[in-house]
Amino acid sequence: MLYRVIDASELPSLVSAFLETYEVIAPVKSGMSHAYSTVESFEEIALDYTTTITPLKKLFLPVRETLLTFDTETNDVTEYSEPVAPRVVFGAHACDINALNSLDLVFRDGPYPDPYYTARRNATLIVGISCMPTDTCFCHLWGSDEARFGYDLFLQDIGGKYLVSISSVEAANILEAACSPREATDEERAEFRHVTRRRQEAFNKEIPDIQEVAMLMDAFHSDPFWEELGGRCLSCTACASACPTCYCFDIRDVRTPDGKHGSRERVWDCCMNPQFAVVAGGHNFRPDGRNRVRHRMYHKLNGFLATHDRMLCVGCGRCVRACKANINPIEVLKFFERKGADDAE
Ligand code: SF4
Ligand code: SF4
Known part of the structure; x- marks a missing residue:
């Protein structure tokens, strides 16, 4: 350099x-x-x-882009x-x-x-x-x-x-x-x-510095905290739109009214969308806020680290401002801090 x-x-x-x-x-x-x-x-x-x-x-x-066009x-x-x-x-x-x-x-x-x-x-x-x-x-x-x-x-x-x-x-x-x-x-x-x-x-000292976050995500996977946090979710998907690392998308074929031509479109999608985990037959693998919020946090703070050796959250704070229900990684860190305090008592 x-x-x-x-x-x-x-x-x-x-x-x-x-x-x-x-x-x-x-x-x-x-x-x-x-x-x-x-x-x-x-x-x-x-x-x-x-x-x-x-x-x-x-x-x-881009929020929406054409991947290919076709003639039926x-x-x-x-x-x-x-x-x-x-x-x-x-x-x-x-x-x-x-x-x-x-x-x-x-x-x-x-x-x-x-x-x-x-x-x-x-x-x-x-x-x-x-x-x-x-x-x-x-x-x-x-x-x-x-x-x-x-x-x-x-x-x-x-x-x-x-x-x-x-x-x-x-x-x-x-x-x-x-x-x-x-x-x-x-x-x-x-x-x-x-x-x-x-x-x-200059960093905000009220945000807990928890180093073993990935391990704690596993340890508290079944804690009632996720019900409380996810239960507040409004499914607005603002968090994922604002997030610089949320990258999930949907693929849709859009046809002209006469059905003769069409295009394959890629559009932003995210795991906070209630329909995101619906599969053929109508089963939804993540049917409620608890499962969706936990899944998103898990991917950010544990899953990506396991596969790519780095947190998927970069701590930009955009979702902290975007979410009207106060659901964000800082709340997860505060939860882990409380758990640490509980254990110490
Ligand atoms: S703080 Fe983390 S999860 Fe929130 S928007 Fe930024 S990168 Fe995404
Ligand atoms: S976590 Fe917050 S921003 Fe994200 S979908 Fe739920 S209510 Fe909306």
């Missing part, structure tokens, strides 16, 4: 350089919050944002692929980069890469930026507060300057041409350590 320092005043030049060749997608102000959106200039970007409403996944796994009279099938223009996501936080790294494991790096996702991922440069946690952030508990890979440039704010981690030649060439990157001085390296420590100290 190569590290260089640039002045904050050089960021507009960097964005302008990207704009010459790439579509630039960045956090912008959207009502009371922020959202990723295509921008035309540096001035539109809000780099001091907290968390965007919707996650990065929508850029790689000729039996012809046409593979469908939308051209993806080169683009840059400018200003992604570490948790969102880590979420993308998890999606890569599922859609790009497995035995059957998803060509639609992979085409979008390959066409996209990622420029990350450091942030400070809000009250609902707990990325540090899973080690997602730092992006070790999955980006092309990462900008660490060290006060009027950025320490830039460079991990791709393509982005390095643009940085070199647009800015005057220089080697970090000892003072700048020391400042990097200070800001990292300040960020660690």
Whole structure:
């Protein structure tokens, strides 16, 4: 990994350089919050944002997309692929980069890469930026507060300057041409350590730091807590839509009114949808909120870890804000904390 320092005043030049060749997608102000959106200039970007409403996944796994089209009279099938223009996501936080790294494991790096996702991922440069946690952030508990890979440039704010981690030649060439990157001085390296420590100290200390979560998910699998937590669920699916790592989808064949043509569509779906686990014959494997909420938390905090060696939750806190019934991983951590206190009595 190569590290260089640039002045904050050089960021507009960097964005302008990207704009010459790439579509630039960045956090912008959207009502009371922020959202990723295509921008035309540096001035539109809000780099001091907290968390965007919707996650990065929508850029790689759209809410709805056509996979193929077909003709029922000729039996012809046409593979469908939308051209993806080169683009840059400018200003992604570490948790969102880590979420993308998890999606890569599922859609790009497995035995059957998803060509639609992979085409979008390959066409996209990622420029990350450091942030400070809000009250609902707990990325540090899973080690997602730092992006070790999955980006092309990462900008660490060290006060009027950025320490830039460079991990791709393509982005390095643009940085070199647009800015005057220089080697970090000892003072700048020391400042990097200070800001990292300040960020660690800024996390909400009321969120319990439970390290053995995956094991506890197994140990308390049958606890009445899941009935209480799941019983509140409204099945609105807002948690999964907001989550940067929920990736389940449904496949539907949609035909024209005359039935002669059609398309195969992929649309977001999720395990919080009451119909999600219905199989032929009408049996529902997860018929109630208890089973659905427990399943979702289990996948986030245990199941994915077993198969991919990392938590599927990155602690971004989006579901904490999205769920009107206060169902989220923090509530699970608090439950484990209470259990620990009960056992100690
Ligand atoms: S489960 Fe919640 S906190 Fe974890 S990654 Fe998803 S939205 Fe973020
Ligand atoms: S857990 Fe919350 S956000 Fe998710 S479906 Fe249930 S009520 Fe909606």
